[in-house]
Amino acid sequence: MDAEVVVVGAGPVGLLLAAELAIAGVRPLVVERLAAPAEQPKARGIGVLAAEALRRRGLGAELDREHEQGLRALARDHGTTKTHFAWIHKIDPDVADPGRRGALIGQPALERLLREHLSGLGVQVHYGCTVTGWRDGPDEVTLTIESPTTTRPLTAGYVVGCDGGHSAIRKFAGFGFPGTPPLMTVRYAHAEVRDPDLLPPPGRLAGGTLFHDDGVIATFDFADTTPDRSSPLSAEEVRDSVRRVAGVDVAFAAFHGGLRFTDQARQADAYRRGRTLLAGDAAHVHSPNGGQGLNLGLMDAMNLGWKLAAAVRGAAPDGLLDTYTAERHPVGAAVLHNTRAQSALLAPGPHVDALRDLMSDLMDLPEVNRHLSRVLSGVTHRYPLPYLATHPAVGVHCPPLTIDATAPLDELAAGGRPLLLHPEAKQINTGGRVDAIPIVALGDERLAAVLLRPDGVIAWAAGPGEDLHPPALWQALDTWFPEVH
Ligand SMILES: Cc1cc2nc3c(=O)[nH]c(=O)nc-3n(C[C@H](O)[C@H](O)[C@H](O)COP(=O)(O)OP(=O)(O)OC[C@H]3O[C@@H](n4cnc5c(N)ncnc54)[C@H](O)[C@@H]3O)c2cc1C
Known part of the structure; x- marks a missing residue:
């Protein structure tokens, strides 16, 4: 066998999972189809649970440093450091569970940090290696790995697909991926509008929502739910979308590309099929609203790492690996559920305008604000553990403790x-x-x-x-x- 575990994909989730395996004594092989790390700005930060988990692995100083910069950037871009539910920026992240905090760290910086962490544990990522085939056997899984120069088989005791929302591993291994189709397509472009005076002020409009600022334009387009994903975002595509959302025709003096994504919400029916497992976006996709995807995926990796390592070492009790799906699937389902609510609150039209006004007023009530803050941070979740435990803290992620012991x-x-x-x-x-x-x-x-x-x-x-x-x-x-x- 070539490797005890192959981690497919070196996004944030694959990197953390590989590190958790290494910490638990199993050296995984990590393959990534990109030739070099991606620098695409996606998530702006991680939630309470992921930040606490990374602090417990000694990465707190870097998180704190990035957080200070992240706070300034958030205040600059949104005029507030509050987070949002359906783009109503009123949620106070500090009230979820006082004393517990996430970290505002841009995804490229986070991935850099995780790469350094992993490399410090002696594991290197194999870039330019795409998984193009998968075959299950009784004792091992055989992958086909394509690199620019070779195509070769790779055998592994276990394979974890951390290969993102379009996961090849999920499709090869036949996981079901039920869920809801998109209500909207979001397009976010770095572009200079030739005549910005043509644009209405940013906000809700007849066809969706329009944002624009110096060098940036974005649409939440409810009239287009089946975008062509085969090519990069083009100026023409953004122009068409602005026309649908805002009813104006703009031209661009400069266009530097951008991102396109939908709010479809789907989740793998299980996170394990035999020797093949899924984590992160490979296991669940949903809109980025509320900033929960990264937190969710990183906590999948934390949950799976030590269990999979125990299985590899032959030290796992019966059923340990299946507790991964049992514990993490409901958490993913809860995130999908609240992102659907947010999509509904973003739909255009006077009825939703009225609902948003009501929701905005409700969010001024401290209990409502705290509830939403807790929902988005994930601190509400308690795993059902398979034995009788009466203390209410059993099954939850431990808050930071000030231990009166030899070390923090x-x-x-x-x-x-x-x-x-x-x-x-x-x-x-x-x-x-x-x-x-x-x-x-x-x-x-x-x-x-x-x-x-x-x-x-x-x-x-x-x-x-x-x-x-x-x-x-x-x-x-x-x-x-x-x-x-
Ligand atoms: C615009 C935008 C904004 C977002 N904002 C937030 C936010 O504020 N907060 C938040 O928490 N989340 C946010 N997200 C979501 C977050 O970015 C994702 O949840 C996160 O990237 C998932 O990490 P991952 O490692 O599971 O997958 P990915 O980051 O997608 O990584 C998957 C990796 O697998 C590799 N790969 C794919 N196929 C193969 C293959 N066949 N062989 C080898 N390698 C392969 C890919 O190249 C990639 O590097 C946002 C997403 C977008 C698009």
């Missing part, structure tokens, strides 16, 4: 090992399955002790005054890390 959580978690943070850690013999760290306090009044999975999910917790040695702690250890016990 970010440092303790950098090695990707499961952690038991417990006042009597020294007396608990976990058989070396987890790092047991004695603590005095966890800096969170709801928590006296926690067992953290490598992805930062609380597998067991006790509150102040509760039994610190209950059967549930051993159930949690045996469920996730049974190998040595």
